[in-house]
Amino acid sequence: MKSIGYYPGCALACSGIELDLSIRELSRLAEVELCEVADWNCCGASSAHSTGHDLAVALPYRVLALAEAQGLTEVLAPCASCFSRLKGTLVRLRRNPEMLEKMAGLTGRPCRNSVAVVNVLEYLNRLLKDGLAGKFTAPLKGVKVAAYYGCLLSRGEDIVEGDDAENPTGMEAAIRAAGCEVVPWNFATECCGGAFSLAKPEAVVELSAAILGDAEQAGAQMIVTGCPMCHSNLDMRQRAMSAAGRRTGSMPILYLSELLGLAAGIAPKAIGLDRHFTDAMSVAGRSA
Amino acid sequence: MLGENAVNVAQTPTLARSILEATGVDVARCYQCGKCTAGCPMARFMDLMPHQIMRLVQIGNAAAEEKLLACAALWSCAGCLTCTQRCPKDLDPAAVMDVLRQISYDRSKTSPEQKKVLAFHRAFLKTVESDGRMSEFSLVRRYKMASRDFMSDVALAPAMFARGKLKFAAHKSPGRKEVGKIFAACRKRGGA
Numbered sequence: 001m002k003s004i005g006y007y008p009g010c011a012l013a014c015s016g017i018e019l020d021l022s023i024r025e026l027s028r029l030a031e032v033e034l035c036e037v038a039d040w041n042c043c044g045a046s047s048a049h050s051t052g053h054d055l056a057v058a059l060p061y062r063v064l065a066l067a068e069a070q071g072l073t074e075v076l077a078p079c080a081s082c083f084s085r086l087k088g089t090l091v092r093l094r095r096n097p098e099m100l101e102k103m104a105g106l107t108g109r110p111c112r113n114s115v116a117v118v119n120v121l122e123y124l125n126r127l128l129k130d131g132l133a134g135k136f137t138a139p140l141k142g143v144k145v146a147a148y149y150g151c152l153l154s155r156g157e158d159i160v161e162g163d164d165a166e167n168p169t170g171m172e173a174a175i176r177a178a179g180c181e182v183v184p185w186n187f188a189t190e191c192c193g194g195a196f197s198l199a200k201p202e203a204v205v206e207l208s209a210a211i212l213g214d215a216e217q218a219g220a221q222m223i224v225t226g227c228p229m230c231h232s233n234l235d236m237r238q239r240a241m242s243a244a245g246r247r248t249g250s251m252p253i254l255y256l257s258e259l260l261g262l263a264a265g266i267a268p269k270a271i272g273l274d275r276h277f278t279d280a281m282s283v284a285g286r287s288a
Numbered sequence: 289m290l291g292e293n294a295v296n297v298a299q300t301p302t303l304a305r306s307i308l309e310a311t312g313v314d315v316a317r318c319y320q321c322g323k324c325t326a327g328c329p330m331a332r333f334m335d336l337m338p339h340q341i342m343r344l345v346q347i348g349n350a351a352a353e354e355k356l357l358a359c360a361a362l363w364s365c366a367g368c369l370t371c372t373q374r375c376p377k378d379l380d381p382a383a384v385m386d387v388l389r390q391i392s393y394d395r396s397k398t399s400p401e402q403k404k405v406l407a408f409h410r411a412f413l414k415t416v417e418s419d420g421r422m423s424e425f426s427l428v429r430r431y432k433m434a435s436r437d438f439m440s441d442v443a444l445a446p447a448m449f450a451r452g453k454l455k456f457a458a459h460k461s462p463g464r465k466e467v468g469k470i471f472a473a474c475r476k477r478g479g480a
Contacts (some may be wrong), residue, residue: 012420047412155369191368275451
């Protein structure tokens with residue numbers, strides 16, 4: 001059985017629980033063991049790098065050091081924000097060995113910076129390449145999907161490797177493998193407002209409504225994302241968008257892992273499809 | 289004149305030097321093309337545009353510093369990295385924003401209108417400092433106390449509980465004391 005280190009991060013225990021459930025279900029199906037980084041801590045997300053430079057590196061550093069001490073060579077960080085912080089730290093430490101020493105002093109944990117960090121798209125594409133697509137018994141034939149990458153799964157060339165930051169395509173093969181059709185649209189890498197969900201909800205509503213509007217105009221029946229922050233902004237704020245007069249109607253927002261889970265015939269509730277704010281259960285019955 | 293060879297550490301203004309030291313970005317190299325502003329999704333919510341922030345760092349006199357550290361724009365950056373991705377001079381304006389925000393916070397210059405954003409970051413970090421991890425309920429409770437913003441999103445809470453997206457019990461890591469020590473160590477060095 002194959003295995004990979006797993007850093008679920010904080011959001012996946014609560015607001016992003018569907019991402020955790022669907023990743024676990026798909027991994028079980030693909031016979032990949034997820035080895036959780038023991039005693040992991042929060043990566044610091046936007047708040048650490050907004051207010052303190054050392055802390056913004058020290059928190060992800062501790063996670064990398066713990067994973068290394070546990071003997072892991074690769075860690076999957078499904079949350080886009082965690083991925084960006086962990087991989088960003090790894091890249092910075094590689095560039096700056098003095099920082100590595102400073103962090104060892106600050107955290108009391110030595111680290112050789114030997115662990116690779118894998119994002120959700122890389123991981124799902126790897127499962128598909130290793131034969132997961134052969135287990136897809138319930139493809140969602142002909143469903144039109146807008147592939148939404150947002151910020152942290154598209155930008156930062158040394159962080160998100162191997163895709164075009166302005167025109168990413170890393171989700172397309174997986175969406176097609178699930179039987180769906182990928183629609184061309186304009187907002188694939190636009191920002192949803194990210195962590196401003198609490199402090200500047202009006203900005204989140206405006207930016208997220210524009211994303212939904214463009215997907216709708218492109219003929220998409222759903223938006224697929226990889227990021228828990230994008231997911232909660234796009235899924236949870238649809239009522240607020242209507243109340244603000246920004247748009248009407250509803251658009252299901254699925255994690256790519258949920259879409260693949262459905263195609264694999266996994267029960268919708270097992271991947272958390274019933275936990276969305278905007279109905280997504282109807283998608284489950286949609287395969288023609 | 290500001291140009292490719294303008295970096296002279298002894299003469300570099302303080303903010304520019306702090307940015308250079310923390311990120312390696314030499315703001316003097318910005319030639320004001322405005323691409324950062326053109327692509328910024330949050331520009332419409334900002335009082336200073338990203339390219340104006342770069343320009344004020346270049347000017348670097350006391351008035352420019354004052355304006356920069358108190359501006360609302362620092363706290364409206366979503367960290368989406370569009371500017372960083374597109375900067376033709378590889379200057380990483382998002383990292384510049386980070387450093388300016390940190391200095392604005394450290395020197396207590398933050399615009400009072402931005403207290404909700406600051407309250408959010410503080411609530412988030414306080415939660416991580418005590419629990420090692422973030423949990424939405426602890427975060428929202430702390431945020432509401434600090435921002436006095438009691439009413440917003442209250443209607444979402446019951447639906448979040450019903451969907452398992454909000455839990456009363458905090459999510460704590462076994463090594464949270466060690467995480468707390470990291471916060472203290474960073475604070476001691478002036479980096480948190």
